[in-house]
Amino acid sequence: MSERKLILYISMSLDGFIATKDDDISWLSIVEHTGENYGYTKFTETVDTYIIGRKTYEVVLKLTNGKFPQAERFKCYVLSRQKRKDENGITFYNGKVEDLIQKIKKEKGKNIYCDGGGQIVKLLMEKNLIDEYIISIMPIVLGDGKRLFLGGTERFTLQAKAAEVYKSGLIQLRYTREEMSGLVDDLTQPE
Amino acid sequence: MSERKLILYISMSLDGFIATKDDDISWLSIVEHTGENYGYTKFTETVDTYIIGRKTYEVVLKLTNGKFPQAERFKCYVLSRQKRKDENGITFYNGKVEDLIQKIKKEKGKNIYCDGGGQIVKLLMEKNLIDEYIISIMPIVLGDGKRLFLGGTERFTLQAKAAEVYKSGLIQLRYTREEMSGLVDDLTQPE
Numbered sequence: 001m002s003e004r005k006l007i008l009y010i011s012m013s014l015d016g017f018i019a020t021k022d023d024d025i026s027w028l029s030i031v032e033h034t035g036e037n038y039g040y041t042k043f044t045e046t047v048d049t050y051i052i053g054r055k056t057y058e059v060v061l062k063l064t065n066g067k068f069p070q071a072e073r074f075k076c077y078v079l080s081r082q083k084r085k086d087e088n089g090i091t092f093y094n095g096k097v098e099d100l101i102q103k104i105k106k107e108k109g110k111n112i113y114c115d116g117g118g119q120i121v122k123l124l125m126e127k128n129l130i131d132e133y134i135i136s137i138m139p140i141v142l143g144d145g146k147r148l149f150l151g152g153t154e155r156f157t158l159q160a161k162a163a164e165v166y167k168s169g170l171i172q173l174r175y176t177r178e179e180m181s182g183l184v185d186d187l188t189q190p191e
Numbered sequence: 192m193s194e195r196k197l198i199l200y201i202s203m204s205l206d207g208f209i210a211t212k213d214d215d216i217s218w219l220s221i222v223e224h225t226g227e228n229y230g231y232t233k234f235t236e237t238v239d240t241y242i243i244g245r246k247t248y249e250v251v252l253k254l255t256n257g258k259f260p261q262a263e264r265f266k267c268y269v270l271s272r273q274k275r276k277d278e279n280g281i282t283f284y285n286g287k288v289e290d291l292i293q294k295i296k297k298e299k300g301k302n303i304y305c306d307g308g309g310q311i312v313k314l315l316m317e318k319n320l321i322d323e324y325i326i327s328i329m330p331i332v333l334g335d336g337k338r339l340f341l342g343g344t345e346r347f348t349l350q351a352k353a354a355e356v357y358k359s360g361l362i363q364l365r366y367t368r369e370e371m372s373g374l375v376d377d378l379t380q381p382e
Contacts, residue, residue: 014324016340027346030348144342160360173362
């Protein structure tokens, strides 16, 4: 059986923002079309565990009137700096993220879905824990907001797997961890 | 005859950087392969005019030992806040960028190639002057550096035209100005 993978599945504007400064994500609706969910259904069938940062969790909670919809489908972890009592079917976790991922991967199950935001992505990239990146680029320049990639991490290379242009203008990119990851100088590129 | 278009043709890392903080762009070489220039030759055949920001111009000059190679092929403009005497076959321009683009577009010729950096891109986006975006996403997370999209601009939508995945991992995205550009709420998406 192949190892469970940690997959970042997220949308950003062409200029790299996942939300406005005041956490508005209503602009994502520009690609909303009946019958098109950009592979999300298929993707969610491959995962059973969900991790999200505490701030992003609270943004979602506000939008969903205090109910956390993902908890009905997945085992959910919220990464938080503070210790916090579980709520809404969610487990709060304030330990080392690499220990959590290792623990989940040791258990049997499907893949792990990471939904952001920027701080948890930075943390996971720093520990080289993301196995796949599925990034949907929205056909919009937001101009300002909260960035997916906060900066301040180490350099690493990726393997590009696919890019799909949808009618709505959404372009979905897929990358996997570069097996020969490390410094660019060390990289021998397969042809 | 169709109007001359202003085309941003640029590379960035997946995390949105066009150079390191100290202007290193040697990491771009991870996609260098004999016989593959990602459509650059074809693209340059469609342009005869080149504009670049003053800071980026100086970065290029340092790399090319004081000679500016683009000046041999194109009519080159460097946008600068200061008045400056022309050099290396380059015209320095410190007026309003919209006046420059209007002037060039009134003259007969091919398309206009914009090569960055972040500040000129921001200026051109603010004035809604970019007709096409050809953005090559390098298969690398740089972690830090100078961003292509600096933020602080207005929101606008784009039309996604194409995405091509190359063997090296470079993914080239193409967008055009959204003809119904403006607020997202005004957007009626063609199906």
